[in-house]
Amino acid sequence: MERDFSLEPVRIQMLKETQELRDSNEFSIKYGLALSENQIQNLVIKRFEALRDTGRIEFGEGILKKLIYAFCDSPYINHQNYEETLLELQDAFYYFKNETDDRLSDDELIEHMKDTFDGIAQGSIEYLTATSLEELRRNAHHGFIENADDKDDGADEGV
Amino acid sequence: MANNIVSSNGGLSETLSEAEEQSIQAKLFALLARRTELYTMGEHSSVRIETAQELLQSVIFCLNLYLKQSGNKRKLLAQADLEELFKLGQGVIEERLELGKKLYRIACDSAPEIENTSYKDTLRNIGDFFKRYDYRFFAHLIPCDIDYQLCNPVQEGLQGVEYINQYLGRIIIENSFVSKFENSIVERLLNSYCSDYKGLVINIYAPLAANAVGLALLHEEVRSLCITEADGERLVKLFEPLSVTPAKKALGDAAERACAELKISDASSVRYLRKTAEELFPRIEAALPHGGLDGVFVPFR
Numbered sequence: 001m002e003r004d005f006s007l008e009p010v011r012i013q014m015l016k017e018t019q020e021l022r023d024s025n026e027f028s029i030k031y032g033l034a035l036s037e038n039q040i041q042n043l044v045i046k047r048f049e050a051l052r053d054t055g056r057i058e059f060g061e062g063i064l065k066k067l068i069y070a071f072c073d074s075p076y077i078n079h080q081n082y083e084e085t086l087l088e089l090q091d092a093f094y095y096f097k098n099e100t101d102d103r104l105s106d107d108e109l110i111e112h113m114k115d116t117f118d119g120i121a122q123g124s125i126e127y128l129t130a131t132s133l134e135e136l137r138r139n140a141h142h143g144f145i146e147n148a149d150d151k152d153d154g155a156d157e158g159v
Numbered sequence: 160m161a162n163n164i165v166s167s168n169g170g171l172s173e174t175l176s177e178a179e180e181q182s183i184q185a186k187l188f189a190l191l192a193r194r195t196e197l198y199t200m201g202e203h204s205s206v207r208i209e210t211a212q213e214l215l216q217s218v219i220f221c222l223n224l225y226l227k228q229s230g231n232k233r234k235l236l237a238q239a240d241l242e243e244l245f246k247l248g249q250g251v252i253e254e255r256l257e258l259g260k261k262l263y264r265i266a267c268d269s270a271p272e273i274e275n276t277s278y279k280d281t282l283r284n285i286g287d288f289f290k291r292y293d294y295r296f297f298a299h300l301i302p303c304d305i306d307y308q309l310c311n312p313v314q315e316g317l318q319g320v321e322y323i324n325q326y327l328g329r330i331i332i333e334n335s336f337v338s339k340f341e342n343s344i345v346e347r348l349l350n351s352y353c354s355d356y357k358g359l360v361i362n363i364y365a366p367l368a369a370n371a372v373g374l375a376l377l378h379e380e381v382r383s384l385c386i387t388e389a390d391g392e393r394l395v396k397l398f399e400p401l402s403v404t405p406a407k408k409a410l411g412d413a414a415e416r417a418c419a420e421l422k423i424s425d426a427s428s429v430r431y432l433r434k435t436a437e438e439l440f441p442r443i444e445a446a447l448p449h450g451g452l453d454g455v456f457v458p459f460r
Contacts, residue, residue, distance in 0.1 A: 012185075051205065058205035059192035066204075097205065105202035 010048070013058075017044050020065050028072040032079060039083045046087055054094040063093055063106060070114045076123025088125040089113065092133060099137040112136065179237035186241045191215050193242065198296050213297055220299035220318055221248035224255075252294045255320045260289055262327035269334040272342055273349065274357040281307035282330075288323055309333065310365045310435055332431045333364035339421040340367060340384060348384050351460040365435070366457050368414075371421070372436040373456035375413035381420045386456045394452050398443050406443070410436040 021040045028034060035043065047062050067089050071077060077085050096109060104112070113128060121127040175183070194214050195206055206214075222241065225248035226233060236244070263285060270282060284303040291302040299318040305326065310333060313325045337345060345367060349356040352366040370384045377393055386394075398406060414436035418429045442455045 055208045056205045057208055057211045059195050060204065063204055094205065097203070098207065102199075102203055102206070106204050107202070 013062075014044050014048070017047065017062050017064070020061055021068075024065055024068045028068055031072045031077075033072050033077065033082045034079075035083060043083065043086060043090070047090060050091050050094045053091075054098050056094055056097065063110075064090060066106060066110055067093065070110045071117070074114070074118050074123065076118065085125065089117075092125065092129045095129075096133045096137060099133075104136075175234060175237060179234065182237045186236070187215075187218070190218055190241045190245060194218060194296065213300070216318075217294075217296055217298045217300075218245060221245055221252065221294075224248050224251050224298075224321070249294065249298075252298055252320055255324060256289070256292070256294065259320055259324045259327065262324055262331065263289065266327050266330045266334065269331060269338065271334060271337040271345070271363065273337070273345055273363055275307075275361070275363060276358055277306040277360040278363065281305050285323060285327065292320065294320065306360055308360060308362050310362050310368060311431060311438075328427075329431070332425075332428045333362075335425075335428060336421075336423065336432065337363055337367060339423070340382060344382075344384050347459060348457060352457045368432055368435045369439060369456055371417040372410060372413045372432070372439065373452075375417040375420065376409060381417045385459050388458060391452055391456060391458055394456055395447065395450070398447060398452070403440065403444075407437045407440050410439055 018040055021035060021043060025034045043064055044062075047058075047064060051058055064086065067086060071085070071089065092113065093109065097104075097106075100109070113133070116132040117123060117125070117128050121132060191211065191214060194217075195211060198210075198214060199206060222236065222244055225231075225244055226235065228251045229247075266285075267282060270278075281304070284305065288301065288303040292298075293300075293302070298320070301319060301322055309326065309329045311329060313322055313329065317325055345363070348366055348370060349361075349363065353359055353361050356363075367384060370386050371381045373386050373390070373394055374381045374383065376397060377390055379390065397409075401409065411433045414433040415429060418424070418432055423429060423432070439455055443452060446452050446454050
């Protein structure tokens with residue numbers, strides 16, 4: 001039987017990410033959040049699906065670890081919605097990376113997402129993606145991106 | 160996704176053992192990851208598939224160039240540190256770029272004083288190539304517009320600086336050939352060939368080469384480029400009885416006679432004209448049953 005060597009790097013990536021998510025539990029547990037082994041496997045699989053759906057490729061560590069570190073102290077995330085929220089944040093992240101033509105770095109986009117999620121969106125992913133990120137996408141298409149900090153300061157005041 | 164890219168490693172896979180294949184795949188993936196990280200300056204953990212594919216093509220171009228230059232076999236990819244080979248490949252590109260710049264200067268200095276928009280635009284655009292060429296990340300790309308068609312096109316499959324250098328080498332050969340004739344004669348011939356030769360995308364060398372070869376076939380004066388009606392009829396009579404092989408031989412020999420008369424001794428230039436001459440045959444073969452070769456050897460108007 002012919003062996004598909006091209007799958008080898010993906011398999012290695014998956015194993016690496018699985019371990020990273022296990023390690024992340026040590027950090028997120030401080031906020032009462034931890035992923036079970038099944039949830040970790042599911043998140044890793046969904047990461048590759050999200051990348052495929054958005055036509056992107058990722059090397060090294062995935063974005064999940066960064067999302068966990070950024071969002072685990074959110075007052076709107078609890079043990080019940082932790083996995084689902086991470087999945088939706090992951091999908092939104094890759095989608096808006098494309099939609100903003102990669103003009104925002106990973107850290108800038110995550111910061112913007114977190115500030116909006118905890119601020120004006122009040123924990124609503126739907127609001128985050130349909131309004132704030134949508135606005136970001138439009139701005140990117142018009143050739144400029146508002147300074148995330150300025151925008152969010154205003155948003156916070158509104159809340 | 161990742162596997163789609165790495166499996167499409169265009170030409171790097173050969174008849175290697177499974178272990179060697181696996182080693183190359185893994186190392187190529189690691190090198191691509193490193194190149195992507197440098198490209199995004201560590202700010203993006205992911206990139207669009209299209210971007211990754213271009214980065215990979217660039218890496219493959221660079222590695223292939225090194226293998227070609229050093230005479231090494233592809234097996235080396237399985238044994239050596241690809242990052243190291245990539246650096247050596249980048250060094251080869253830098254050398255080719257320096258050569259390309261020299262060729263560009265020669266091409267500009269030897270450009271014929273014949274008005275032709277696509278020729279002039281293309282030469283100018285190639286100047287931009289040397290400013291825009293990002294060989295660190297997109298070495299296989301040719302970031303400039305090349306409209307002017309050579310008489311003998313650049314070898315298929317060439318990319319990046321390799322394409323540009325071969326294009327320039329051929330332009331220099333064509334320039335040198337055109338310079339053997341008086342401008343007024345060249346302009347008259349081009350005008351007979353195509354009344355809007357200044358504006359349309361036509362090759363300057365091709366009609367000159369055809370007429371030079373035609374005249375050499377008739378043992379007439381090549382420098383005049385003038386094929387009369389009577390000459391046209393003589394050419395028809397000459398080719399009518401000839402089959403493929405003797406016809407091509409006659410064309411090739413005529414090309415060499417034309418070179419001798421024009422004092423062209425450079426082997427590449429002689430080869431270039433010989434190839435041009437031999438490639439006239441299918442057109443001659445197609446035109447003969449219709450009673451004339453005016454479409455091949457251009458009569459002066």
